[in-house]
Amino acid sequence: MPDNNGSIYIGLMSGTSMDGIDAAAMRFPDNSCNLITTHQHPYPGGLRTALAAASRKPHACTLDLLGELDQRVGECFRDAVAKLLRKAKIDPADVAAIGSHGQTLRHRPDAENPFTLQIGDPNVIAAGTGITTVADFRRRDVAEGGQGAPLTPAFHHWLFSDSNDARVLVNIGGIANVTCLPILGPVTGFDCGPGNTLLDAWNLKHRGTQFDRDGKWSVEGSVDEALLGDLLADPYFALKPPKSTGFEYFNLSWLDNVLAEHASTPPANVQSTLCELTACAIANAIRNHFGAAKEVIVCGGGVHNRDLMSRLGNRAFPAVLHTTAVYGLDPDWVEAAAFGWLAMRTLRGQPGNIASVTGAARPAVLGGVYSA
Ligand SMILES: Nc1ncnc2c1ncn2[C@@H]1O[C@H](COP(=O)(O)OP(=O)(O)O)[C@@H](O)[C@H]1O
Numbered sequence: 001m002p003d004n005n006g007s008i009y010i011g012l013m014s015g016t017s018m019d020g021i022d023a024a025a026m027r028f029p030d031n032s033c034n035l036i037t038t039h040q041h042p043y044p045g046g047l048r049t050a051l052a053a054a055s056r057k058p059h060a061c062t063l064d065l066l067g068e069l070d071q072r073v074g075e076c077f078r079d080a081v082a083k084l085l086r087k088a089k090i091d092p093a094d095v096a097a098i099g100s101h102g103q104t105l106r107h108r109p110d111a112e113n114p115f116t117l118q119i120g121d122p123n124v125i126a127a128g129t130g131i132t133t134v135a136d137f138r139r140r141d142v143a144e145g146g147q148g149a150p151l152t153p154a155f156h157h158w159l160f161s162d163s164n165d166a167r168v169l170v171n172i173g174g175i176a177n178v179t180c181l182p183i184l185g186p187v188t189g190f191d192c193g194p195g196n197t198l199l200d201a202w203n204l205k206h207r208g209t210q211f212d213r214d215g216k217w218s219v220e221g222s223v224d225e226a227l228l229g230d231l232l233a234d235p236y237f238a239l240k241p242p243k244s245t246g247f248e249y250f251n252l253s254w255l256d257n258v259l260a261e262h263a264s265t266p267p268a269n270v271q272s273t274l275c276e277l278t279a280c281a282i283a284n285a286i287r288n289h290f291g292a293a294k295e296v297i298v299c300g301g302g303v304h305n306r307d308l309m310s311r312l313g314n315r316a317f318p319a320v321l322h323t324t325a326v327y328g329l330d331p332d333w334v335e336a337a338a339f340g341w342l343a344m345r346t347l348r349g350q351p352g353n354i355a356s357v358t359g360a361a362r363p364a365v366l367g368g369v370y371s372a
Pocket residue numbers: 014015016017018019020172173174175196197199200210211212213214215299300301302304305306335
């Protein structure tokens with residue numbers, strides 16, 4: 001399918017939460033994003049467990065396992081596209097390209113030999129769908145000296161910036177990232193710290209479920225201010241951007257280190273404090289780097305955590321808080337849409353990164369193209 005103003009693109013995203021593959025089909029007519037269909041494709045239980053183990057316990061991941069997971073994740077991404085196409089009755093021949101983020105297993109942009117690793121073999125996706133697939137977006141930015149993340153700010157800027165109002169986009173996935181969209185001047189953006197990842201991990205440990213639905217558990221507890229202060233004392237929060245992070249850093253062991261001094265804090269209070277930590281990290285990032293924002297626009301799974309949204313609303317005041325739904329894009333699908341859009345940029349030979357965000361030496365055309 002030749003690329004034109006009415007072309008269909010598919011975006012595939014699975015974030016650090018590993019809660020499944022977000023697949024979205026869309027068009028980008030006249031500087032807008034029209035979702036056609038979406039599909040959330042769960043990883044089979046065994047695969048999710050294997051991915052979590054491989055990423056959380058690096059020494060347990062052999063080369064054989066890595067190769068096998070790369071292929072199995074590719075198959076899942078391929079199957080997600082097949083379901084999406086069936087659901088929307090879209091002919092693969094009508095799709096210009098798939099943009100596949102893949103599944104991050106490791107992100108070490110600040111290591112002596114910086115690298116970032118997303119798996120989900122794009123060859124499997126292109127071969128199985130018959131659709132040109134663009135993938136491996138982050139490594140080009142790292143090769144240009146950047147963090148390789150966040151990459152969605154270019155899409156946020158394209159879709160949500162406004163010539164009259166300074167806005168901030170916040171994506172609350174496993175990790176939370178902010179994009180500052182000034183009226184004038186360069187776009188900035190960075191990972192500000194944990195989004196849902198610690199909330200999910202603590203909830204799983206104490207309640208055995210994947211996440212604290214609607215924030216019902218955290219709202220039962222109360223914030224332990226001393227604990228919150230110690231959590232916020234972590235140097236990552238004060239680090240100057242460009243910066244990015246992941247579950248390699250913000251995980252249960254990170255939390256346990258701080259909790260050692262707060263052993264008597266009841267679990268529900270820890271959950272409340274973690275919720276406040278996410279809200280604080282986001283609000284502080286906005287205040288310290290972009291005080292002028294009048295509007296804070298949120299997307300990502302965190303929008304469903306009512307306790308978190310209420311805390312963020314309080315912390316971000318007087319800025320107005322709402323979700324991307326106000327601007328016509330369902331907050332659950334912004335990240336997937338961004339990777340469909342990034343695929344379009346790549347096919348058109350246009351850069352997908354913003355150097356002022358990632359710290360790359362220059363804007364670059366991102367990703368590899370795997371032809372249909
Ligand atoms: N109803 C809900 N209540 C509370 N949290 C939710 C709810 N729905 C989703 N979430 C949170 O959103 C996370 C998934 O968000 P997502 O944006 O997909 O993150 P990622 O990009 O890391 O995959 C879940 O792990 C969970 O923490």
